[in-house]
Amino acid sequence: MPERWRAAVRVGTRVRVPFHGRRVGAWVVETGVDPPAGVAVLDITGISGFGPPPAVLALAEWAAWRWVMPVATLLRTASPERNVWELPAAPRARYDPAPDHGPAPDHGPAPDHGPAQDPGPAPDHGPAQDPGPAARAAARAGDAVELRRVAPAQDLLPLVLDAVAHADGPVLVLVPGTGWAERLADRLRRRGVEVASSWAEAAAGWPVVVGSRAAAWAPVPRLAAAVVLDAHDYRDRYDATEVVAARAAADGAPCVLVSPCPTAVQVATYGPLLAPPRAVERSGWAVLTVADRRGADPRTGLLSGELVQLARRVLPGRLVCVLNRTGRAKLLACATCGGLARCERCGRAVESTGDVLRCRGCGIERPAACAECGSFRLKVLRQGVSRVREELAALLGTEVGEVSGETDAVPDAPVLIGTEAVLHRVRRAAAVAFLDFDQHLLASRFSAGEQALALLARASRLVGGRDEPGAGTVMVQTRLPEHDVLRAAVAGDPGLATELELRRALDLPPFSALATVRSLEAPDLEGAEVAPLGPERWLVRAKDHAALSDALATLRGGVRVDPDDV
Numbered sequence: 432m433p434e435r436w437r438a439a440v441r442v443g444t445r446v447r448v449p450f451h452g453r454r455v456g457a458w459v460v461e462t463g464v465d466p467p468a469g470v471a472v473l474d475i476t477g478i479s480g481f482g483p484p485p486a487v488l489a490l491a492e493w494a495a496w497r498w499v500m501p502v503a504t505l506l507r508t509a510s511p512e513r514n515v516w517e518l519p520a521a522p523r524a525r526y527d528p529a530p531d532h533g534p535a536p537d538h539g540p541a542p543d544h545g546p547a548q549d550p551g552p553a554p555d556h557g558p559a560q561d562p563g564p565a566a567r568a569a570a571r572a573g574d575a576v577e578l579r580r581v582a583p584a585q586d587l588l589p590l591v592l593d594a595v596a597h598a599d600g601p602v603l604v605l606v607p608g609t610g611w612a613e614r615l616a617d618r619l620r621r622r623g624v625e626v627a628s629s630w631a632e633a634a635a636g637w638p639v640v641v642g643s644r645a646a647a648w649a650p651v652p653r654l655a656a657a658v659v660l661d662a663h664d665y666r667d668r669y670d671a672t673e674v675v676a677a678r679a680a681a682d683g684a685p686c687v688l689v690s691p692c693p694t695a696v697q698v699a700t701y702g703p704l705l706a707p708p709r710a711v712e713r714s715g716w717a718v719l720t721v722a723d724r725r726g727a728d729p730r731t732g733l734l735s736g737e738l739v740q741l742a743r744r745v746l747p748g749r750l751v752c753v754l755n756r757t758g759r760a761k762l763l764a765c766a767t768c769g770g771l772a773r774c775e776r777c778g779r780a781v782e783s784t785g786d787v788l789r790c791r792g793c794g795i796e797r798p799a800a801c802a803e804c805g806s807f808r809l810k811v812l813r814q815g816v817s818r819v820r821e822e823l824a825a826l827l828g829t830e831v832g833e834v835s836g837e838t839d840a841v842p843d844a845p846v847l848i849g850t851e852a853v854l855h856r857v858r859r860a861a862a863v864a865f866l867d868f869d870q871h872l873l874a875s876r877f878s879a880g881e882q883a884l885a886l887l888a889r890a891s892r893l894v895g896g897r898d899e900p901g902a903g904t905v906m907v908q909t910r911l912p913e914h915d916v917l918r919a920a921v922a923g924d925p926g927l928a929t930e931l932e933l934r935r936a937l938d939l940p941p942f943s944a945l946a947t948v949r950s951l952e953a954p955d956l957e958g959a960e961v962a963p964l965g966p967e968r969w970l971v972r973a974k975d976h977a978a979l980s981d982a983l984a985t986l987r988g989g990v991r992v993d994p995d996d997v
Contacts, residue, residue: 432462433474440478442485445510447477458482458506480516481634483509484652490678491648497976498669499946499983499992505669509648511630518635522625575680576688576701578662580925582715583691583888584896585707587660588618590689595624595639598684600655604641605675607664608855616641647671647678654684662688662697663885666878666995676701691715691888694881695931699941709924714898716923717891722908733819733866733908734826741862741906742827742846748861748903751893752823752848753886755870756815765801766808775802782815819866820848854889861903863890868907872914877939880916880930887920897923938972940995944979946971950990956982 432440440446444459454476466472483491487509495502581587595602606612616626619639627637627649634650642649644665657679665671672688679686688701698704706712722737733754742750764772772781774790775797781788787796800807816833823846824831832842834849834856841847841856849856854863865871871883887905894903907917919927935942948954948969953961959973959982973979976994983992 436475436478443482443488445479445482445514446475447479448475449473458488458503458510460488480514481511481518481631481650482506483648483650484634486653486678486681487648487650490674490681493677494669494674496980496984497673498994499980499986500668505648508645509650511650515631515634518631521632521636522638575683576676576686578688578693578697578701578704579690580693580704580706580712581689581691582707582712582896582923583717583891584715584899587689588615590687591615591619591658591660592622592624594656594658594685594687595619598655600653601633601636601651602639603646603649603651603654603657603675603678604639605646605657605659605665605671606641606643607661609643610855611660612641612643612646644671647674654679654682656684657686659686659688660690662690663692663694663881664690670995672697691891692881692884692925694878695934696941698931706926713923715891715896716888716920717894717902717905718897719887719891719917719920720904720906721912721917721921722906723910723912724908725910725912732822734822735908737906738864738866738908739826741864741904745861745903746827746829747845749857749859750846751853751857751860751863751890752819752846752866753851753853753863753890754816754819754848754866755850756867764809765804765806767806768801768804770801770803772801772809783809783818816848816850823848851886851889854886854893857893859895860893863893863903863905865890865905865907865909868909868917869911872909872911872916877934877937877945880914884916884919884925887916888925891920944973944976944995946979946983946992946994948983948986948990948992950986954986954990956985958982 440459440462442459442462446457446459447454448457456479459482483506488506491502491505491509494500494505579590581590591602591604594604604615606615616628619626619641625638627633627640630650633640634652636652640646640649640651644667647665657675659665659672659675662672676686676688688697690697693704720737720741722735724735727735738752764770772788774781774795781790781797783789783799784796786799788799789796799809801809816835820831820833827846829846830842830844831846831848832844834841834847834853836850836852838849838852838856841853847853847857848866865886868883871886872879874882876882887907890905894905896902905920909917911917915927915929919925934940939945947964948961948971949967950969951967953963953969954971955961956971958978959971962970962972964970971979971983973982979994983994986992
């Protein structure tokens, strides 16, 4: 550390360092360290401003071990997009529940002051924490967390305001999407609550920080409280809900996890579960109708008579149809010889894209012809969203818009069809129809039932609770009408889903810890069982996450690990 910067650098400061003939970004994770014998120390070449506080650094090191991923990936999420050289003065927290002050001004992103040579003294967040405290906090997080089950249609703003009113410092609020975060922040500002609008304001200790999944790594020096809305909806490369719970435990702050359908792992880890009275909870779930397709004529495809009746009843109101398959056709067969349309390179199923067939695995394309007999007559066994959209528009005689994760804007059409992304892009609907709900109930993931119930909860939020004036309907087309998930949604009682007992019987999480490893050969791991799942894919099972993470930490290069994923 050059002498001119020594007073400005603290744990977490972002710097530039020489590495293989180029300058790369890095974070200071410890100071006052003597180099090992025989190691030549190079000067840091620059400073890039403030970075995450020590507590977030410690949490990132624990999370990198917990989910078997590079710590730098998490530190990038915890760092500002632009260099931050100074922090604004934090306002006094205030909350006035009575008046609505209108929209507050947008403070915009933190100003970029350019590459100043001396950023000045960095804020002193206290001594750095090692991964030990973070790991211990994660272990005892269940004792500091309150798990609440609420109905999908319940307004969650009062829960957030209650946490803000009783906190004596910054409150972190997590929501599943950026659109929801923006709307919640606006509602809080209209009630006089100061909400951070930039990384710098969060680092300065603003009273409330609202954000989506990445906000779990917000640079708040010390949490006074944390609230996670839809706590079931944060599973990806890591579980942001678990990160926030561990962070709140490390800071000794209360943490409230709110969800209409908490996962089995959350119930086992953070219980006891607080649920509303049955009548209140039931009224907050939408009316669910089940279209039993067991005796349906196969020639009707996905567009049943029940769906047509629903559309005619709600139009010109908005009808949202969900089919989690993009494209025109996802499974094709030759109408002449009956052979499945498969990729000649990797053997996977090909899909129809325009006038060609494309492999979803390796991306190779070929003309739309049978590889076995050369016939150009192909029949659709499993339709995609684009093909169903065309048939739905012809059947209903109205405009049908298509929505997926890549769609820029939601079409202004009375009927929308798309993947489950449409449930996150639309604010309100007269009805939601799941065209093939069995693909969710029968998915190969061990958490398929939980995720299916979460989709029904999301749909209930779009159409409104069954006791709301003008509430809509949710319909599912299925050949499994007696499934526990559907019984729970029909009754408006998520407790009917017997997921936890099934997990116990099958020794699935939370009664064990699982991961999938993708590698050419079976990994040799101590303290874990390894079983084949498919080509170059292995299931790893251990008694708990500590044993699993310790075992997976011994893997080296050429492998990919997906914790909690089967």
